[in-house]
Amino acid sequence: MREFIRPVAVTLSIVCLTASMAVLSADSALAQGTQKMAPAQGAAPMGQPPAAKQIALTDKQVEGVIAAAKDMDALSEKMPENGKPDPKLMAQFEATAKKYGFASYDNYNNVVDNIGLIMSGIDPATKKYVGGAAVIKAQIAQVQADKKMSAKDKKEALDDLNQxxxxxxxxxxxxxxxxLVVKNFDKLAAIIGDDQN
Incomplete structure (x- = not known):
């Protein structure tokens, strides 16, 4: 991936990681994809991942997510493209979450969602939390100013960022x-970056 697209990819991968981890939970395993069904009352609007139940994160939880990344990525690669995981795979997700200190796979997903919520608002250049809107605005300006990006790639990136x-x-x-997340930004960005390679 080109270096000048990297910040965009990190933010988009955080959004994708958070969304994919949410849909992999046992309760919503069949909801993978773009959620084309009408949202339930109080649910997130169509096309957006459901809002994470916000919790106070601990060092142990963040370290557990970092430590579990390789194993969770390997299991994610086994997910069928139709989005219908078999019970054995879901049991492996559950066991892996417990192996790394989480009460359940749903608990692991909630921690990942909370980390993603913060990561999406960290400016990768300064490694300071500025909020998601500010990060996206900076990335839009960066893409617009890029003279090396093809018109097609620029349009796709801008469409994604504007959405x-x-x-x-x-x-x-x-x-x-x-x-807590800023303190672990480099480690978390590295595991999210690995998802892009």
Whole structure:
């Protein structure tokens, strides 16, 4: 991947990682994809991942996500393209989550969602939390200014970023999560970056 697209890819991969981890949970295994069914009352609007139940993260949880990344990625690669995981694969996800200190796979997913919520608002250049809207705005400006990007790639990137910019930014309920995720930004960005390679 070209270096000048990397910040865009990191943000988009965070969004994708958060969304994919949410749909892999046992309760929503069949909801993988773009959620074309009408949302339930109180659910996120169509096309957007459901809102994460915000929790106060701990060092142990963040370290567990980092440690579990390789095993979870290997299991994710086994997911069938039709989005219908078999019970044996779901049992492996559950066992892997427990191996790394999580109460369940759903608990692991919730931690990943909370990390993704913060990661999407960290400026990769300064490694400071500025909020998702500010990160997307900076990335739009970066893509618009890029003279080396093909017109097609630029249009696709801008379409994706403009779509992301339309999504309402959730309020961070646990401000301590920001410091914890910023402290681990490099490790978390590395495992998310591995998803892109």
């Amino acid at each position: 992301a910019a339309k999504a309402p930014e959730p309020t961070i309920e646990n401000k301590g999560n920001i410091d």
